[in-house]
Amino acid sequence: MSFYISLSGLKASQTDLSTISNNVANVSSTAFKKSKAQFGDIFAAAPMQTTSQVAGQGVRVQGVAQQFTQGTLETTDKTLDLAITGEGYFTVKGEDGNISYTRNGAFAVDDDRYAVDTTGARIQVFAVDPTTGATTVDPTGATPADLTDLQIPNTFDGTATGAQLTSVGVDKKGMVSAVYADGSTVYLGQVAMASFNSQEGLRQEGDAHWTSTVASGSPILGTANQGMFGAVNSGMLERSNVDITDELVNLIAAQRNFQANSKAIEAANTLTTTIVNLRT
Known part of the structure; x- marks a missing residue:
């Protein structure tokens, strides 16, 4: 399950990176309005199941919303x-x-x-x-x-x-x-x-x-x-309402999020490999 959870995180980070990249690319576009990716967690449990013992199942993209703030x-x-x-x-x-x-x-x-x-x-x-x-x-x-x-x-x-x-x-x-x-x-x-x-x-x-x-x-x-x-x-x-400083900070955060999910997949893979090798 951890593979799929981290995979959803990678896809979400990719959407976030794409949104930020589009904002940066249009920093000089006249009257352009920046966008922001919105995310929500995935959680599922049986009706009689104790939810305190259930981990989440990942993240999903709820939408990409434009920010209609005034440009300079x-x-x-x-x-x-x-x-x-x-x-x-x-x-x-x-x-x-x-x-x-x-x-x-x-x-x-x-x-x-x-x-x-x-x-x-x-x-x-x-x-x-x-x-x-x-x-x-x-x-x-x-x-x-x-x-x-x-x-x-x-x-x-x-x-x-x-x-x-x-x-x-x-x-x-x-x-x-x-x-x-x-x-x-x-x-x-x-x-x-x-x-x-x-x-x-x-x-x-x-x-x-x-x-x-x-x-x-x-x-x-x-x-x-x-x-x-x-x-x-x-x-x-x-002018565009994109603040290049904010976008670069968001870009770094999205990149670190992508790397963290990649590390989680790597850790899950190492753990699975270790368990399989126990029989040999």
Whole structure:
């Protein structure tokens, strides 16, 4: 039995090492959220058996949970680089039409003048009145179907003869505005923020993107700088929340745990060999 107990310990240590290695590998990934392996002991006994005389039967992996703590903010001075301070997520729509959620705010403008992230997904915004900035859709109770793509025209009226675009701004509330050469200001949309009842229930999609599941609950949409959605910071990006010092310490501990289980298997093997040799 000791062989199988130590074997479960080796497998658990291997999972722990893999999780820590993934954290270390993504220390420079924008908006990456570190993970932590969670373990539980295995114990089984007959209904009438005295449990004080029964040893455990090893360890098992209960799950690998992401830690959605705030990462530090890095200044980039690029207007469409957006960082969230809070628990909100940007809502983006991929080329296949699927909605996902991200905290990676490294947005840029594509050939069609749509604001897209590093995967080519378009950021979603609430439609607003171009002159007043008032939202035309009530954010309360809104769904992803109520959102629209953010497009930044090169000219004031979208024609070749219109006033040329001079600058774009994004405020703390996620309101995107464009200033044109003739001095006119046009509001283009307000960034749609999403939050979830259970962040741990989100499904990872890679590239710091997540999709909602039954466990996470349906997305709660709203605007930035309100409640749990957090504020939008233009000209900044959220760094990974991995602390390399903590991860290296955890790596040493996981390695020692692996070695200890290996020694336990070696000891069990030596004991078994000794018993077998008694007959010879």
